[in-house]
Amino acid sequence: MKSIAELEEIRKKTLEQISMRKDKNGMRVVVGMATCGIAAGARPVMTAFLEELKKRNLHDVQVTMTGCIGVCRLEPIVDVIDTEGNKVTYVKMTPEKARRVVAEHIVNGRICHDLTVGAAEKEK
Amino acid sequence: MQIYRAHVLVCTGTGCTASDSERVIRELEKQLQEKQLTNEVKVVKTGCFGLCHQGPIMVVYPEGAMYATVKPEDLPEIVEEHLLKGRIVKRLLAGDKTAEDVAKSVENVGFFKRQKRIALRNCGIINPENIDEYIAFDGYKALAKVLTEMKPADVINEIKKSGLRGRGGGGFPTGMKWEFAARARGEKKYVCCNADEGDPGAFMDRSILEGDPHSVIEAMAIAGYAVGADQGYIYVRAEYPIAVKRLRMAIDQAKEYGLLGKNILGTGFNFDLELRLGAGAFVCGEETALLASIEGRRGEPRPRPPFPAVKGLLGQPTLLNNVETYANIPVIILKGAEWFSSIGTEKSKGTKVFAVGGKIHNTGLVEIPMGTTLREVVYEIGGGIPGGKKFKAAQTGGPSGGCIPAAHIDTPIDYDTLTELGSMMGSGGLIVMDEDTCMVDIARFFLEFTVDESCGKCPPCRIGTKRMLEILNRITEGKGEEGDIEKLEKLAKNIKAAALCGLGQTAPNPVLSTLRYFRDEYEAHVRDKRCPAGVCKAMISYVIQADACKSCGVCARNCPVGAIEGERKKGPFVINQDKCIKCGACVEKCPFNAIYKNV
Numbered sequence: 043m044k045s046i047a048e049l050e051e052i053r054k055k056t057l058e059q060i061s062m063r064k065d066k067n068g069m070r071v072v073v074g075m076a077t078c079g080i081a082a083g084a085r086p087v088m089t090a091f092l093e094e095l096k097k098r099n100l101h102d103v104q105v106t107m108t109g110c111i112g113v114c115r116l117e118p119i120v121d122v123i124d125t126e127g128n129k130v131t132y133v134k135m136t137p138e139k140a141r142r143v144v145a146e147h148i149v150n151g152r153i154c155h156d157l158t159v160g161a162a163e164k165e166k
Numbered sequence: 167m168q169i170y171r172a173h174v175l176v177c178t179g180t181g182c183t184a185s186d187s188e189r190v191i192r193e194l195e196k197q198l199q200e201k202q203l204t205n206e207v208k209v210v211k212t213g214c215f216g217l218c219h220q221g222p223i224m225v226v227y228p229e230g231a232m233y234a235t236v237k238p239e240d241l242p243e244i245v246e247e248h249l250l251k252g253r254i255v256k257r258l259l260a261g262d263k264t265a266e267d268v269a270k271s272v273e274n275v276g277f278f279k280r281q282k283r284i285a286l287r288n289c290g291i292i293n294p295e296n297i298d299e300y301i302a303f304d305g306y307k308a309l310a311k312v313l314t315e316m317k318p319a320d321v322i323n324e325i326k327k328s329g330l331r332g333r334g335g336g337g338f339p340t341g342m343k344w345e346f347a348a349r350a351r352g353e354k355k356y357v358c359c360n361a362d363e364g365d366p367g368a369f370m371d372r373s374i375l376e377g378d379p380h381s382v383i384e385a386m387a388i389a390g391y392a393v394g395a396d397q398g399y400i401y402v403r404a405e406y407p408i409a410v411k412r413l414r415m416a417i418d419q420a421k422e423y424g425l426l427g428k429n430i431l432g433t434g435f436n437f438d439l440e441l442r443l444g445a446g447a448f449v450c451g452e453e454t455a456l457l458a459s460i461e462g463r464r465g466e467p468r469p470r471p472p473f474p475a476v477k478g479l480l481g482q483p484t485l486l487n488n489v490e491t492y493a494n495i496p497v498i499i500l501k502g503a504e505w506f507s508s509i510g511t512e513k514s515k516g517t518k519v520f521a522v523g524g525k526i527h528n529t530g531l532v533e534i535p536m537g538t539t540l541r542e543v544v545y546e547i548g549g550g551i552p553g554g555k556k557f558k559a560a561q562t563g564g565p566s567g568g569c570i571p572a573a574h575i576d577t578p579i580d581y582d583t584l585t586e587l588g589s590m591m592g593s594g595g596l597i598v599m600d601e602d603t604c605m606v607d608i609a610r611f612f613l614e615f616t617v618d619e620s621c622g623k624c625p626p627c628r629i630g631t632k633r634m635l636e637i638l639n640r641i642t643e644g645k646g647e648e649g650d651i652e653k654l655e656k657l658a659k660n661i662k663a664a665a666l667c668g669l670g671q672t673a674p675n676p677v678l679s680t681l682r683y684f685r686d687e688y689e690a691h692v693r694d695k696r697c698p699a700g701v702c703k704a705m706i707s708y709v710i711q712a713d714a715c716k717s718c719g720v721c722a723r724n725c726p727v728g729a730i731e732g733e734r735k736k737g738p739f740v741i742n743q744d745k746c747i748k749c750g751a752c753v754e755k756c757p758f759n760a761i762y763k764n765v
Contacts, residue, residue: 049310052298059302060173080250109253
């Protein structure tokens with residue numbers, strides 16, 4: 043290494059990978075991963091989130107899991123919580139829908155209204 | 167580059183390694199593989215969290231959930247529940263498990279709430295074997311700043327302004343030391359690091375070297391630039407194998423990145439670093455003895471002046487600081503002297519790391535702002551004294567320090583208040599003692615240590631401490647004579663005045679300070695042949711209460727020396743006092759509490 047620019051580059055690159063141990067500022071994606079969620083296919087949904095976030099270098103978005111919230115029939119359920127704490131609940135998720143949520147909601151701030159729990163309940 | 171959704175940090179410091187964190191890591195990796203989580207969850211080996219008595223410690227991010235005393239058997243549950251399903255296993259979390267709101271994240275554990283981690287900032291957060299992680303948390307940024315934006319004199323001024331004082335013992339102002347070394351003339355100058363941590367029970371330097379070795383390396387390079395040195399040595403004890411290994415790794419990585427060596431960051435500044443291993447002699451923590459040992463000579467001190475800053479290693483000006491002192495430097499450079507000096511008390515700035523041990527719930531490593539009271543350390547951070555016992559005193563400064571009695575528990579801890587109380591900061595060992603501790607015995611213990619470790623060069627230390635120990639041994643054996651206490655005091659004062667180096671000059675401190683606050687205990691030993699705390703074996707006896715004894719014989723079966731006589735169901739048993747070794751095994755085993763200690 044011969045310059046401070048190079049040092050800075052390593053700093054940025056590594057910080058992206060390990061920032062979860064320090065700041066918790068970004069958006070959060072919470073995937074329901076109880077038995078019902080897993081049975082309904084939550085795992086590929088979460089993997090899709092991870093891959094999509096990685097592809098777009100969205101390192102400050104946290105992906106975590108949670109348990110069952112009781113509406114097992116709508117699993118896989120994913121909450122997207124923005125930096126102000128506003129929560130949007132997406133239901134009956136698939137890997138394709140997950141990629142759409144990343145592109146529209148997380149990147150552009152446009153909630154995918156047709157995928158939310160409200161939309162699913164209206165259908166009935 | 168793989169992105170992980172969770173990082174599992176497992177402590178691999180000496181404490182947790184001893185409680186088998188390596189096995190925990192192996193089991194964790196196995197479980198992750200079985201659940202096919204290896205691409206989502208990253209396992210990071212990290213340094214000490216400080217909560218050593220609850221090791222092995224494991225922290226899961228992003229939640230920051232801290233698991234304590236993790237056993238390999240717990241891992242299937244943690245992996246299945248927490249890492250797969252996202253449900254924190256509350257049962258296994260650190261902290262007070264009876265509390266309604268179990269502390270879910272590291273910051274909420276009572277042990278950490280009052281702490282302020284500067285020297286330990288990266289310990290337990292980064293992987294010490296990976297230089298990139300250190301760089302990510304602003305590592306080597308201070309070095310870059312110094313080399314490009316500051317003149318050596320600016321660096322020294324900044325350190326002076328910060329008010330940082332040496333964390334290894336005496337508390338000499340670090341900035342002044344740097345200035346002396348910078349001003350001194352010599353063909354070559356050296357920067358050395360004292361990592362020969364020897365106080366019984368103190369392990370903060372080890373934890374920094376194990377958990378964040380680059381912080382010391384970076385600081386030494388900064389010091390090299392400030393004083394005009396291009397060569398450094400770290401003198402570390404060989405008994406710290408993990409620290410030595412990580413230091414070696416860290417130096418190699420820094421060299422590979424060009425952060426050590428020639429023309430660092432293209433600025434023309436050269437600085438190289440080497441390790442020297444010490445063989446575990448306490449006296450080598452004394453600066454002149456340490457430098458002699460680096461040179462390959464016998465580790466013995468020499469008279470000062472000249473101080474090492476003028477004439478040190480190989481006769482050249484040498485800057486020597488302790489590990490914890492160095493660990494503060496990069497932060498001071500980045501955040502500024504003003505920020506640093508806003509923490510602490512008037513004359514003691516910043517924080518101090520203490521190794522808390524003895525009769526206390528949370529033994530381990532804590533970093534607190536100067537001026538925190540002993541009460542806060544013992545009761546709020548340390549979680550109080552087990553068994554509902556009363557606080558009697560705290561010993562600080564190891565064999566060079568003294569005791570602070572309960573009457574002074576509300577004193578804010580800093581360099582000057584400790585000295586006023588007849589103790590000292592020292593390297594930061596803090597041993598808590600309850601009412602069952604005999605102060606004469608404590609003084610004897612520390613003196614025994616210094617007698618063992620005296621290098622023998624000067625007679626006051628070689629002969630004087632030995633004589634003191636003989637008197638103390640006599641007193642604790644119940645053979646104390648009238649006049650012994652006065653003799654101890656006289657010897658202590660003479661040794662303090664006449665010994666060549668810090669080891670001898672401070673060796674009588676444990677005796678003097680216990681005499682100051684607990685003279686009545688000494689007098690009870692000498693005059694009444696009584697040990698009020700019931701520790702000194704020569705002055706206690708175990709007795710079976712005849713009317714409470716059910717003649718079951720359990721005590722006799724458990725006595726290791728066959729000192730208890732009697733026949734089952736035929737009247738009370740009796741302890742033969744000539745044979746009894748006063749181990750107390752019978753008291754523990756008696757089902758009817760019929761045996762008591764006669765003090």
